[in-house]
Amino acid sequence: MAEVPTQQASGPIKFTLTHYRKPEHTHEEFIKWIVEKHLPLAVPVFKRHGIISYSLCSHDIQFVTPPPLNNAMKEQLGKVNPAWDFADFDCFIEYVIPDMGVVGSVMSDPKWLVSVKDQDE
Incomplete structure (x- = not known):
């Protein structure tokens, strides 16, 4: 993992992950x-490792x-300013963690590995 400058290392830290299909x-x-398979397995891992919050709404996804x-947005707004770039991800989830150490502890948790076992598919 990359070294984090001291001023950014103290929490809480907010970050967003984009997901593609x-x-x-x-x-x-x-x-x-994401909603029916991944999150039911991932949320207990988040809680166990002290993730402060994750942005999920009634359908367990903040933004799709x-x-x-x-x-349609890309086509319409691209006419206004062709230099604008548009995100092409399918959804994102936003997290607030107490510190960078949480990322490593979540990723090494055996139950996390179960929650992402078929993510490549």
Whole structure:
């Protein structure tokens, strides 16, 4: 893991992870996997390792970008300013952690490894 400057190392720290699906899966299938398979296994790991919060709403995802909406926005706003770049991820989850050590402890937890075992698919 990269060294973190001291001023950034003390918590809490807020960060966002973007998630992408493989093209052979629909956006809806991917979101269903995140909500129904991944998060039920991951949330107990988050709690066990002291993650302060994670941004989830009623469907357990804070923000999704369905391709039709994203493509329409890109086309319309791209006409206004062609230099603008548009994120193409399917969803993101935002976390608040007490310190950088939590990331390593979560990632090495055997139950975390179970929660992401089929993420490559």
